[in-house]
Amino acid sequence: MHTMWKGNISFGLVSIPVKLHAATEDKDIKLRSLHKECHTPIKYEKICPVCEKELEVEEIVKGYEITKGKFVVLEENELADLKKISEERAVELIDFIKLEEIDPIYFERSYYLSPNTGGTKAYGLLRKALVESGKAGVAKIVMRSKERLAIIRVFEHTLLMETIHFPDEVRKAADVPGVPTDDQITKRELDTAILLIDQLTSPFEPEKYKDEYRTKLLELIESKQTGEKVVTPIEKEPAANVTDLMAALQASIDKTRPKQKKAAPRKKTAAKKKIVE
Template sequence: MRALWSGHVTCGLVSVPVRLSAATQDPRPQLHQVHAADGGRIRHRRVCEAEARDVAEDEIARGWQAPDGRVVVLHDEDLDRLPLATRKTIEIAGFVGQTDVDPLMFDRGCYAAPDGPATARPYALLVEALARTGRYGIAKFAVRTRERLAVLRPRHGVLIVQALHWPQEIRAPGDITSTAPVTEQELALAETLIEQLAGVDVTGLHDQYGEALEQVVTAKIEGRDWTQPPEPVRRIEIRDLMEQIVSLIVSSAGQDQ
């Protein structure tokens, strides 16, 4: 896998060289914007407002506009020389329990591979220590044009660097909670329903939208119609919820006899 970043995982005086590569991918057919009349691709031009002309990729830099209106132009070499400790280092600040990190903070994950034979032993030691203690490492690192917060966690003997949203990026939900009262009997029945449906195999689920999209694309290429989807399963209405729960309880009781 192509390395997206290389540097060191550091914890105190310990330093482990690693390479990061993407842990996820999107296998669905990629859609592009096209002209509906003839299928021609829609291209987005890069135009310089000052000179009113198209500019090439190698002419493009990044810029920051100062309060007085002046633009500070930043080139790749400027970003490569940032005075930032985490520019080439995943610096572990400490360790927390797995339940101490709100899943809402999780962003994309990367595989961290040991960078060189001499790194194999300290890499394996870090992964195994995280697995045995059941803790996550909390770290910061800089990638591309921003510094990221991350957790380091083990998965099947591999170190995962899971980027996190910064706490200030998480929006407050506002007043959207329900104040409707519920009884203990209703809670007990709802808990029974949850237990009855426990044990789903996540690995057995797949992207049906992507499959349907691929079916439509293939059918249009071959000049034929595509299979119509089945009727959607009727959703359980609120008024039917208690009936569904009671039915499950009765069915379960019959099987136990």
């Protein structure tokens, strides 16, 4: 597993040398834009629309737009002074919390932490302490020229660091337009909705969820490579004749209700003998 960062976890006076590894991977299929006529990949050039010329890297500077069309230019050395990245980079644990106190909206990306040279025992100590206490650590880390907030917890016997958004990076739910303030729901509708939820409730098994679009796209690419022509008909579900919310809920329950096993056919009894007078 590729090491993408090396540093130390600062745990009080304890310093734990660690290595950082991406815990997830992007499996999106990257498609290039080609010229339709000759299938040459299209270039995306950095061109100044005023000077009408392509720019070299050294001709480009960073700027912040303060008003429409007006920028404050920031030099590279000025940005470097603000980064405050020392040779000895550290993950500083500043608080310990219960993981359930964090709403999932804050979570950003996950990374595995492994012990670096000389850090095995201290790594094991922090891992065991987190498990025994049932807590997760809140930490600060500088990654890719940005200070980030993170959570350190134990996942399958490994320390996991999850970067999280700062509070001012999460937009207010109150600003979402069109959200109804009052629920005009009848008790019958609510009870039926809860029944539907109960019918669809099952233990979380991530293995059963597949990216069907990616699978189909890979099949299409493979068929193109081998020269096969594949046509997949789209199966449409028959539209339900639903006129109101209650009917929709009931139709959903009927559709998701477990099918009952057919009763075994009864054995035919021997025909009664006719009584001869």
